[in-house]
Amino acid sequence: MRSFIIKRLLLLIPIFFGVSVLCFLILYFIPGVPAKIIAGEGATKEDIENIRVVFGLDKPLYVQYLRFLRGIFTGELRSIKSGESILKEIAPRYVGTIQLAFSSIIISSTLGILLGVLAAVYKNSWIDNLAMAFALIGASTPVFWLGLLLILVFAVYLKVLPSGGREGFKSIILPALTLGLPSSAIVARLTRASMLDALSQDYIRTALAYGIPKRKVIFKYALKNALIPVVTVIGLQFGFLLSGAVLTESVFGWPGVGRYIVDAVFSRDYVVIEVGILITAMTFVLVNTSVDLLYAVLDPRLRKG
């Protein structure tokens, strides 16, 4: 188990290196001269030359890369548009995004797993039908529409929750629901299938034949087996929540990394795009590594590194 963890963590180093190189090279993948792209349309020759020096674009590529890396951590890297340190700008937004992503993952996994287990245990009953109808609707509801609907109900009519902004616990409920509900639908469907499979296994018959109460058989013996594929999907959903949060962040005026990057795209703030994507990608990698570690906790057969 320990060697498995160490191996997984060591694997992060080359992944981080690869991801950072890719993000750094975005500027070079875009057709045209980087300095010209940064300068934008209608810039004079002096402007472009100036930018080359200020951004270090006249230096060799590896020096630029190292400066890029150092710049992120020291906060020296500045937004082209605002001139502010990117680190300073992105940090609070990053916290916002993570808060939102975690809240919605909690909603989607608890609700999804609960519905999936219920649907599997009461297979073909009205409970199953209701849960799966919810899953179908949830999976096919557009996020922005759901967001607006929730605002309409809870903020406009019932006036119990704020329609946007980021002030306290109450303000995160609606955006987290908006992001979490469609994702819970996917988790529910998968949990149902996985649970049905687990419940039909021989070891469940063994547990029942030995007088283990049904509740324990379902929530201990079957669920631990059924969760293995579910955890994978929850990990992948987290990536979707990081990147797909842009719409939700826009609908609720939630200050997050998604919107920050999209704004940067519109204002051609390439440095911000580079850093934003790098941070998002790294978070995704970290989450998936945690999922891998969680696998090993759930399934002893995967512990051999």
Next chain:
Amino acid sequence: MIKLKLLEIRNLKVYFNTEEGIVKALEDVNLEIDKGEILGLVGETGCGKSVTVLTVLRLLSNASTISGQVLFEGQDLLKLSEKEMLKIRGKEITMIFQEPMTSLNPVFTVGQQLMDVIQLHMNLDKKRALERAIEVLKLVKLPDPDYIVNKYPHELSGGMRQRVMIAMAISCEPKLIIADEPTTALDVTIQAQILGILKHLKEQLGVSILIITHNLGVVAQICDRVAVMYSGYVIETGTVAEIFQHAVHPYTRGLLKAIPPIEEKVERLNVIPGNVPNLITPPSGCRFHPRCERYKDGVCNAQAPSLRQLTETHTYMCYNPYLPEGVVEEVNV
């Protein structure tokens, strides 16, 4: 003195509703097991052996009809509540399954699974339950039980897993162990070891064992008595000697003849002609009559034969049995 019966199954009937029709899995099953006895239940695939034992433990969730009696120490298990059954399963009656590779939960250690059962039925704390788990692993002759107890099923071989299963079966000092084809999935050497362990446990712990098998070699090796099933009926029961030497039912004779002799080379193996009957539309009368070599028209196909008794231990269901010379059949309704 009358020997006390541990388990008595009387006129057990089990039907299932399916889309194709009603499957008459068990029609009239009568069985009894004494204390400290090993009973072999033999028959072809699909004759109802597994349904019988699953009914005893009330583990069938989809049966449409269950009638008859399953008396365990005089108490009808079919009449108990689900809650009362939880105290029978795993405590009084335990089961060993055919597939050791899949019968244990892959995500819990051997020890955790044993301890769950032990704590549930024996009222022991964690430490004592662990001690008991190691003790029963020792009883089934697993080497290094302190080490095995922390292993996951996938780290053990098939034979070792089956021993763990047997350890679980004896962990709460049951009165009856039901072993459903416990050696079918194992190779012959391991099979012999497992049978040896079962026999030893019977002698050491005085537990009764109902062993389901389609291997008559297994029966000859460890059983005291045999019950032969065919298409939802127990058609003949007797001691091992009675069945192997003086079987009276044509089906039992057919089964015995189907074992290829070791001493001589044979060109073709002996078979019973025909197939196992369809359980939705079974043959009328005796369900074996279309395949029977002693079939009498108008008798065998008219009505199912009743249970008849030859000796105190030997019973059968047949109109035209191979009776030993000079024996007049006794009808016991």
